[in-house]
Amino acid sequence: MQRAEFYQLAGVILDLAVEAHALLRGATQQEVPGVREDKEKYPNAAVTTITIMNALGEQAMGKPQGTYITIDAPALRFENPPVHEEIAGLLAQKLNLLLQKWNVGPADPVLVVGLGNWEATPDSLGPKVINQFTVTRHLLKYVPQNMPPGTRPVSALAPGVLGTTGIETAEILKGVVEKTRPRVLIAIDALAAGDLQRIGSSIQITDTGISPGSGVGNQRAGINQQTMGIPVIAIGIPTVVHAGVIIYEVLSQIQQSFPNVNLQLDQAVAQNLTRNVLAPFGGNLTVTPKEVDDLVHNLAWVIGNALNRTLHTALLQAKAAIPLH
Secondary structure, three states: OOHHHHHHHHOOOOOOHHHHHHHHHHHHOOOOOOEEEEEEEEOOEEEEEEEEOOHHHHHHHOOOOEEEEEEEOHHHHOOOHHHHHHHHHHHHHHHHHHHHHOOOOOOOOEEEEEOOOOOOHHHOHHHHHOOOOOOOHHHHHHOHHHOOOOOOOEEEEOOOOHHHHOOOHHHHHHHHHHHHOOOEEEEEEEEEEOOHHHOOOEEEEEOOOEOOOHHHOOOOOOEOHHHHOOOEEEEEEEEEEEHHHHHHHHHHHHHHHOOOOOOOOOHHHHHHHHHHHHHHHOOOOEEOOOOHHHHHHHHHHHHHHHHHHHHOHHHHHOOOOOOOO
């Protein structure tokens, strides 16, 4: 059975456009109509840009038209501050490209939103990022004389999740956007991977917004230009993987290691196997590494560093101290 078919049966949802694209191309490596792929290589990272150009590509990929940039950097999973800083610089460079695409100026106001549940470690990436970069909107309002000319008004919010607030995240953000009138919204969220190697090591940046909880089957109202009324840039990193992915990988390894074993994985076998293994969890189980606490802490620092580089050029040029708050 092909990976794509198994994932569909197991209910595996791919948050990363680069994974969805690879799955569509399959072993034939045929191009997907309406989709363009570009690759770049850096010393400690590889960058893949997927551009969904029209309705054909949108339908094939199951994702909105737009740009999806994925930075693959395995070194993110390990304690390596110099490389982490290098990846932060690369992330800032790609984030700047999307801001330029939307004609966002260097002093235009920006709202940064950390999506997720701060009480669930694998889902706490967004809220943790909020504590890792500088907010300036209040400083420009109350002590503007202390700020260099051209300082950008940046505000931040960690709105929580529906289960703890009773309010859809999109509803909260819509009210904040109407009140504070940012030029663009940057949303950070934890994602679900379709490849074990991508947990904590792949960063996706897209200008199409985000649907909170979609990767783990909790589809919430979308946060995008249509719902917010302003451009929405999403930054996401996978911190969990669906257990169905692990089941498939184990079966594939068995087939490769023991080619004489007649392991026929047809649709019926796949459905029964997945149902039986995941039955105690209602068929929906996500897995995260045991060191996820350190992983999320490091990833939050990388994103926060990239946000400071991208949003606070005036402070950096003035060589001003950049406090967190």
